[in-house]
């Protein structure tokens with residue numbers, strides 16, 4: 001028995017299977033369409049595929065499907081947070097947000113995370129395992145199918161460090177944007193990283209059309225080491241150099257995410273030094289009031305601090321937006337819902 005996850009395969013790889021099974025080549029296109037356009041997770045629903053072929057595929061090439069465990073809606077801003085169960089009973093979180101331009105979805109790329117950022121709930125239990133391309137895709141497909149919507153943009157910014165699951169991430173992006181599949185524009189896909197420099201350099205070559213976001217959170221190497229231990233391996237100056245290389249190589253603007261934490265990184269000096277660090281770079285800064293996390297002591301910066309911080313960056317002509325902190329009533333900080341669910345089960 002092969003037991004190959006068919007939803008993670010390219011159309012050419014499915015074609016190879018079909019040829020091996022002595023079936024006509026066009027069956028590969030039909031299967032790819034059922035999986036990535038109609039988003040079917042049950043072979044029996046595939047009306048134009050012969051039963052005999054379905055019987056083989058069901059055993060040797062199973063269709064991975066996520067199970068919805070719970071769904072929490074924030075009545076104030078419409079954000080919906082889903083908790084999905086994977087085949088091995090692990091849990092992942094996905095957040096659906098509604099904007100004026102359409103739906104945006106924030107997906108997870110790993111179960112847990114090993115990066116150890118001190119403000120983050122996802123890393124508390126460490127990394128459990130990598131998500132397969134199919135498990136990243138299904139966070140989108142299940143919601144689109146259930147809600148009968150087409151999602152406008154995808155952000156890989158939920159639980160996990162996507163560049164720590166590089167090969168699966170690239171395969172996921174290629175499948176999601178495939179013209180015979182879901183065909184989401186790569187320009188509508190954003191990948192957020194804490195700063196794994198080697199893979200920032202690779203992504204600039206492998207999928208240069210996507211948007212890259214860097215979680216920065218401090219303009220100082222030592223301070224950043226405290227809140228984001230990845231800085232020990234990849235120092236801040238090297239990260240900024242890699243970002244400059246990325247913008248030159250791709251011609252794409254880079255986004256810096258800066259979560260403002262009360263008393264930690266939200267004063268005027270931080271703002272001025274952040275502006276110095278980013279001066280001249282093709283970039284945009286998103287200021288985000290941090291979502292508080294039960295297990296951590298951090299509190300969101302107050303409104304006055306956030307506005308003053310933005311003024312400093314504006315003065316230095318660094319394009320800056322204050323992001324709404326969505327889903328505050330539904331444990332929206334990444335990892336919180338999963339942690340709460342696991343605690344409740346104990």
Ligand code: SF4
Nearest residue numbers: 113115117120123160
């Ligand atoms: S912020 Fe991202 S990279 Fe850092 S621990 Fe959380 S999930 Fe991992």
